[in-house]
Amino acid sequence: MNSLKEKKALLKKLEGAYTTCFDCGREYGVYSVGCSSVRTGECDVCGKESRVTEARDFGYFSKQIRQLKKEIKDEAKLS
Ligand SMILES: [Zn+2]
Numbered sequence: 001m002n003s004l005k006e007k008k009a010l011l012k013k014l015e016g017a018y019t020t021c022f023d024c025g026r027e028y029g030v031y032s033v034g035c036s037s038v039r040t041g042e043c044d045v046c047g048k049e050s051r052v053t054e055a056r057d058f059g060y061f062s063k064q065i066r067q068l069k070k071e072i073k074d075e076a077k078l079s
Pocket of ligand 1: 020021022023024025043044045046047048
C-alpha cells in the first residue's frame with residue numbers, strides 16, 4: 001500500500017475529517033445511515049469540491065483508522 005509517511009498523513013486526515021465526499025467515504029468507511037445531510041462542499045479527505053456528507057455517516061472511518069494504526073504500529077516495530 002502506501003509508505004509509512006502517507007499512512008500517517010491519511011490517518012490524520014481521516015481522524016480530523018468532518019465532511020467527506022462519497023468516493024472517499026466508500027473507500028475508507030462503511031455507509032451506515034439512511035438519512036444523511038448531503039450538500040455541496042469541500043471534502044476534508046481529498047480536498048475536492050463535491051457532494052459531501054458528514055464523516056459520521058461512514059462510521060467516522062473507524063475501520064480504516066484502526067487498520068492504519070495497526071499498520072503504522074507494525075511498521076514502527078520493524079524499523
Ligand atoms: Zn473526498
